[in-house]
Amino acid sequence: MRSTDEIRRQFPIFRSEEIIYLDSAATAQKPQIVLDAIDRFYKEENANVHRGMHILAEKATESFEGARETVANFLGADLHETVFTHGCTESINLVAMSWGRSNLKKGDTVALSILEHHSNIVPWLQLKEEIGINVQWIDIDDDGSLMIDNFDGVQLVAITGCSNVLGVKPDLKLIIDTAHAAGAKVVVDAAQLVVHEKIDVKELDCDFLTFSGHKLYGPTGIGVLYGKRELLESMPPFLGGGMMIGEVKKDSFTSAEIPNKFEAGTPPIAQAVGLKAALDWLSQFEWKYIQTHEDDLIRAAIETLNTIEGLHILGKPQVGCVSFTIEGIHPHDLTEIIGRKGVCMRAGHHCAQPLHERLGINASTRLSVGIYNTKEDIARAKEEIEKAISILKS
Amino acid sequence: MDLYAENILDHYRDPRHKGEGGRASVSKEEDNPSCGDRLTVHLWIENNVIEKIEWEGVGCAISQAGMSIFSEELEGKTTEEILKLNKDDIYELLGVPIGPRRFKCALLCLHTVKNAIRKYEGKDSQSWLETVGLGE
Secondary structure, three states: OOOHHHHHHOOOHHHHOOOEEOEOOOOOOOOHHHHHHHHHHHHHHOOOOOOOOOHHHHHHHHHHHHHHHHHHHHHOOOHHHEEEEOOHHHHHHHHHHHHHHHHOOOOOEEEEEOOOOHHHOHHHHHHHHHHOOEEEEEOEOOOOOEOOOOOOOOOEEEEEOOOOOOOOOOOHHHHHHHHHHOOOEEEEEOOOHHHOOOOOHHHHOOOEEEEEOHHHOOOOOOEEEEEOHHHHHHOOOOOOOOOOEEEEOOOOEEEOOOOHHHOOOOOOHHHHHHHHHHHHHHOOOOHHHHHHHHHHHHHHHHHHHOOOOOEEEOOOOOOOEEEEEEOOEOHHHHHHHHHOOOEEOEEEOOOOHHHHHHHOOOOEEEEEOOOOOOHHHHHHHHHHHHHHHHHHHO | OOOOOHHHHHHHHOOOOEOOOOOOOEEEEEEEOOOOEEEEEEEEEEOOEEEEEEEEEEOOHHHHHHHHHHHHHHOOOEHHHHHHOOHHHHHHHHOOOOOOOOHHHHHHHHHHHHHHHHHHOOOOOOOHHHHHOOOO
């Protein structure tokens, strides 16, 4: 257990200048230990993986596969079920383009929640265009909670573990059990959830789960796809190229076994090393510590923001972020003005246009928190928000 | 110079030429999809001269003030003159530094007015690439 001050000191970005970083839902900052791991890999072990007999190739392969083991343990998954991709978006696209194309036919239904990020919407709309599947939307109530009845007639449920706008957490266990009762598979977009609480894929019993490294204090350019073994084995490859093949002839090929079947081309090797370092770093904290710290921040954010005149919080935030609108003020003006004072917050539709349309707004401002944030960050944000309002409105 | 300079804030708080455009020769709506800024321009055109402009819109201070400032320049100009304007003319008019994150906010006024004239002339809308100048 460390104090937040000690944690902040491990992040070089907080040393350089006065930054109030409240945008971790977009991407998290990186601790020195992650940057060092990537640097060391390139300086001491750099080679391609699974492709050579020389000493560097061996070291690189060991590091890469070591990272897979760390990720698998982190999720409670088996090694074979842990696929490296280049990001959460690619992981979801992989499920749509491989499992979706080979298992869905015209008239089948994919159920999505209105909370979804575009990366868990567009691939399914692409399949709607391509093969004529139906996309069915799960609505929310005023708090942002999903209204779930049953999934009769649904083949796949694609659901976020935590809304990147409202900070609400769908009841994954209930959704997965209900979906399975109807014979539907479930893909969980854990991009937001994964950094805030323990995920055990076996306990959840989800069929697929996806996330990326950069929201977990790791590097950009790497994502993970968990899939149940029998599903991954039955699916055709996604991209074709090196590493994913068994044998290639002039007129045919066979695929490698899982997980390599889905890892065409040179994988993000240094990024996998960086992700391992991030997960090792994160594992020094108990989940209970992280959750208590972040719950306190979210509560403080709600309480503090609510004291600002004309400010309206969207839904009932639980985890990670709080989004809001301010009467008569466009979020881009607000975040530009507070941004100059070092307060970093996100404005716009946060890649969730259907949700904003459902809420009847064009854009919102989002305050999101990570392990390194303090209540002073939130107090400073309030101060600057109020100054910005007076500039724009007076 | 501050992006939120007094002239920008003045036009944002008190926009000029705002109106619903009753019997205008042409009306055209455009948006900046990345922000949700939206403008509708109404032009009264006679012998290729802009006789009158009104506009409606929602969005950030830069997009709305930009339209208000630009609207003060239009009456009496020929459509040909306006179609020749480029992004630097707008930046000069606004007189504040426009960075890479905000150029579409600033140029939405030009984009909308040019496409209103093109619609009046029976031409297809030009793309953002053309408005920004990369298509030239």
